[in-house]
Amino acid sequence: MSSLLKSILLTSVKKLTFNTESVGWHLLKVSARVKSEKQRGKNQTDDEELIVTIDDRTFSKLNTKQALYNSPAAFNGGKLHNKEKTIYFLLKLNKGEHSITLEPQYGAEVMEVSYKPVHVSDDQIELTINNQAEDRDRKPWMTFVLDGNDIKSITAKIDLQWRWFDGDDVQVVIDGKIKKNTTSLFHKNWIYYARPIIDIGGRAQTETFSIPSDSVGLHYVEFLADRMPILKTVKLLMDEKQVPDIKEYNLGLAGENYNRFNPELINKVSFWNSHFLQGQYPPPPQALDPNLIKAIMYVESEMGFGINSTGHPAYPDVMQIGDEDNPAIHTLNNDGWIDPNTKSVAKEYIWTVNGPQVMDYKGEANVDTVENSIHWSVRWLYHKAEIIQDDGARGWRSWKDAVARYNGGGDFEYIQKVYNVYEKGIGRNSIKLWSIVLLLLSFPMFLSMFVLFYYQNRFFVTIDLIPESKLIYSQDYRFVIHALDGVRLRSFEIGQYAGHGGNIDIFGKNDMPEIEKIGKQPHVDSEILVLSGKNNGLQNVVMLIEYSKGKFKHITNMSENRGISKTFHGDNIFVANRDADSEPEVIEEYFIPYSNAPDEWWVSYFDFDKEIEQYKLTHIDRVRS
Incomplete structure (x- = not known):
C-alpha cells in the first residue's frame, strides 16, 4: 500500500492528500491508538478520540445524526485503552485528488495511513491482511467500512491458538448486530474461538457473513479480539445484480446510438449516490436514478448527436454544463468568474458537518471529456437538490425540483421535456425512445404475446410529420422503417x-x-x-x-x-x-x-x-x- 503517514503523535487536525489514477474501488487503511481518561493522567475527565473524514464524507454511527466519536469507524479511548486498532475503508473513488482528515480529541498516536486501488475479479475482491492483534482482553481490533450495497458477503480467514489458560477469540459485529455462535455454549457471542488444548498448535478458521442491503448503503464489519488472533485474508463477494437498471433507448431515426454512454452514466451516478447516501446526515430520501440523468442528457444534447442553438458543441459536453454563460463549472471551481446575467461572482455554499462552506473543487471540474461532463453534471444536480436550512441543517428538494434548478429557467418547457423522456419515453418530435415495452405491458397478456409474436422479424414503414419544417406553408415528412426485435x-x-x-x-x-x-x-x-x-x-x-x-x-x-x-x-x-x-x-x-x-x-x-x-x-x- 502507498504510505501517507507513519508513527506520529497528533494533537491537532491533520489533512493528508493523495491522487488516484482511475475510477474504482480503493482500500484506505488507518491504524491508531488512543488513551482512556485514566491513561491520560490524574484529574482527566475525558478519553482521547480520533475521527476520520475522507474527502468531505464522515462516518457516523449507523442510524444516528452525528455520533462520530462512538462510531465503529472512529477510535475511542474508553474502549481501546491504548490498544492499536485498524480501520479499513473500502470505497469507490473517482480519479483525481482526495483527502483523509484526522481529527483528534486531546491526542492520538497514528501508526499508519495508507491506500491502494483494489480490483474486482470474478465478482470478488481479495485482500491479504496478515494483521495480528496485540494481546488484549475483548477489545475492538479492526473495522471494515464498506461503501454501498455492492458487497454481498465477507469471508474472513483467522488463525487462532490456545494459549496459557486462555485462547484467541474473535467477535464479529455487522451493522451493530453480533454474529452468534450456535455451536458453542460458552462462546455464543464469539464465532471464532480457540479450543482448549486441541488448538495449542493453532488452527485456521474461515467464516462467511452476509452483508445486508438497505437504503443507508454504508456497512460496518467489526472484529473484536480476545488475546492475539491473526486475520489472514478477507474475501468480499460482489453482488452482480447491483448494477443499476438503465433503460435501453431505440436507435435514432438516422441510426444514432442513444445508449453509447450507458456505462459512464452508471459509473458516475453510482459514484455520487455512494458519496451522498453514506456517511452524511441526513442523506437524500431517494437515490438519483441514472435514467433521469440519461433523460437530461437526451434533452441537452441527444447524447452528443444534437445541435445547441448557442453554438456550444454537443460533444463532449453531453450534459451542457460548460457552455459560455453557464455558471455551473465556475461555481464548482470557485474560480472568481463573474456571471454576466447577475453581475456577481459565481459562488454558492454547500452543507458540511462543520457548517456551510463555499463549494470549491479548485479547478478539477471540467467538461473536456464525456466522463467529466457526466461526472460534474451529476454533482451539480445533487447541489441543486441540497437545501441549507436557516439553522444550518441539511434538507433535500425533490429530484424534479432539482432538475428545474439544473436548467436555470432558460427553457420553460424543460421539466416537461425531461420527464416526457424519463417517464414516457417520448423524445424530440414525439420520437418513441422506449415506449414499445410500456405499450405492450398495457395490453392484456395474451394480446401482448400475440403482438410480440406477430411482429417479430417483420418490418414496417411509417410516415411522420416534421413539425420543424422551415417553410410555414410546407408540410415535410420523414419515412421511418421499424422492426420489432424482441421487445425493442x-x-x-x-x-x-x-x-x-x-x-x-x-x-x-x-x-x-x-x-x-x-x-x-x-x-x-x-x-x-x-x-x-x-x-x-x-x-x-x-x-x-x-x-x-x-x-x-x-x-x-x-x-x-x-x-x-x-x-x-x-x-x-x-x-x-x-x-x-x-x-x-x-x-x-x-x-x-x-x-x-x-x-x-x-x-x-x-x-x-x-x-x-x-x-x-x-x-x-x-x-x-
Whole structure:
C-alpha cells in the first residue's frame, strides 16, 4: 500500500492528500491508538478520540445524526485503552485528488495511513491482511467500512491458538448486530474461538457473513479480539445484480446510438449516490436514478448527436454544463468568474458537518471529456437538490425540483421535456425512445404475446410529420422503417419528403413503400430489404436497406451521371440474386420514346462492390423496342 503517514503523535487536525489514477474501488487503511481518561493522567475527565473524514464524507454511527466519536469507524479511548486498532475503508473513488482528515480529541498516536486501488475479479475482491492483534482482553481490533450495497458477503480467514489458560477469540459485529455462535455454549457471542488444548498448535478458521442491503448503503464489519488472533485474508463477494437498471433507448431515426454512454452514466451516478447516501446526515430520501440523468442528457444534447442553438458543441459536453454563460463549472471551481446575467461572482455554499462552506473543487471540474461532463453534471444536480436550512441543517428538494434548478429557467418547457423522456419515453418530435415495452405491458397478456409474436422479424414503414419544417406553408415528412426485435422497437429514418417541392429520390408521401426481403447466403448474418414505391414523378423507386444485429443501414449506389444515391429509379426495376455472391444485383429499365427513330429501352446493370460496400454501375444496354 502507498504510505501517507507513519508513527506520529497528533494533537491537532491533520489533512493528508493523495491522487488516484482511475475510477474504482480503493482500500484506505488507518491504524491508531488512543488513551482512556485514566491513561491520560490524574484529574482527566475525558478519553482521547480520533475521527476520520475522507474527502468531505464522515462516518457516523449507523442510524444516528452525528455520533462520530462512538462510531465503529472512529477510535475511542474508553474502549481501546491504548490498544492499536485498524480501520479499513473500502470505497469507490473517482480519479483525481482526495483527502483523509484526522481529527483528534486531546491526542492520538497514528501508526499508519495508507491506500491502494483494489480490483474486482470474478465478482470478488481479495485482500491479504496478515494483521495480528496485540494481546488484549475483548477489545475492538479492526473495522471494515464498506461503501454501498455492492458487497454481498465477507469471508474472513483467522488463525487462532490456545494459549496459557486462555485462547484467541474473535467477535464479529455487522451493522451493530453480533454474529452468534450456535455451536458453542460458552462462546455464543464469539464465532471464532480457540479450543482448549486441541488448538495449542493453532488452527485456521474461515467464516462467511452476509452483508445486508438497505437504503443507508454504508456497512460496518467489526472484529473484536480476545488475546492475539491473526486475520489472514478477507474475501468480499460482489453482488452482480447491483448494477443499476438503465433503460435501453431505440436507435435514432438516422441510426444514432442513444445508449453509447450507458456505462459512464452508471459509473458516475453510482459514484455520487455512494458519496451522498453514506456517511452524511441526513442523506437524500431517494437515490438519483441514472435514467433521469440519461433523460437530461437526451434533452441537452441527444447524447452528443444534437445541435445547441448557442453554438456550444454537443460533444463532449453531453450534459451542457460548460457552455459560455453557464455558471455551473465556475461555481464548482470557485474560480472568481463573474456571471454576466447577475453581475456577481459565481459562488454558492454547500452543507458540511462543520457548517456551510463555499463549494470549491479548485479547478478539477471540467467538461473536456464525456466522463467529466457526466461526472460534474451529476454533482451539480445533487447541489441543486441540497437545501441549507436557516439553522444550518441539511434538507433535500425533490429530484424534479432539482432538475428545474439544473436548467436555470432558460427553457420553460424543460421539466416537461425531461420527464416526457424519463417517464414516457417520448423524445424530440414525439420520437418513441422506449415506449414499445410500456405499450405492450398495457395490453392484456395474451394480446401482448400475440403482438410480440406477430411482429417479430417483420418490418414496417411509417410516415411522420416534421413539425420543424422551415417553410410555414410546407408540410415535410420523414419515412421511418421499424422492426420489432424482441421487445425493442428498432427505428431508422430512410428519407424525407419535402412538401414545398419534390425529390425524385424518395417515395411520394401518398405512396407507402412495400417491403420485400431478399434472401442471402446462409452464412451471412444480415437481411437485405427491398423497399419499392413511386416518387413524385410517378417513376418506380427502389431502396435497399441492410438490417443486421439490430441496426439499419442504407445500401447506396453510384453511377457517373447521378453520383451517389440511396435509391434506384426507372420505369422498371428488378432486384434478384443471380450470381454466387450474397448480394442481389439490380437492373434499371428506362423507356425512351423517339419521334424520328425506333423507341429504346435503356437497361442499366448494377453489381455490389464489397470493397466500398456500394452498388456500382457496370454497363448500360440500349435495346430497341
